[in-house]
Amino acid sequence: MSYAIRQTYSNYQTGEHWTRVAKKRWKTQCGAEKAAQMFYRWVTMPDGKTRTEESDAEVILLKGKTS
Numbered sequence: 397m398s399y400a401i402r403q404t405y406s407n408y409q410t411g412e413h414w415t416r417v418a419k420k421r422w423k424t425q426c427g428a429e430k431a432a433q434m435f436y437r438w439v440t441m442p443d444g445k446t447r448t449e450e451s452d453a454e455v456i457l458l459k460g461k462t463s
Contacts, residue, residue, distance in 0.1 A: 398458050399428035403436045407449040421458065428455045 398421040406413050418436070422428035436453035 397460055398423060399425050400456050400458050401428060401432045401436055401453050402456050403451060403453045405449070405451045409448050417456070425455060425457075 400421055401418040402415065403418060404413075404415045420431075422431065432453035432455055436451055439450040440448050442448060
């Protein structure tokens with residue numbers, strides 16, 4: 397079993413929204429969660445109040461081959 401990150405991006409100025417699954421895989425849920433927090437979760441608020449864009453991430457479990 398391995399873990400991946402599903403990223404959801406929203407740009408409120410242009411109306412752009414997309415979701416993707418990162419190509420990188422992690423062996424542990426803890427490692428994937430740390431990477432999601434550091435690289436894939438963020439919000440842009442230029443004036444400190446209004447969100448112009450944001451990215452959210454969730455860790456998903458990928459099932460591999462079983463022997």
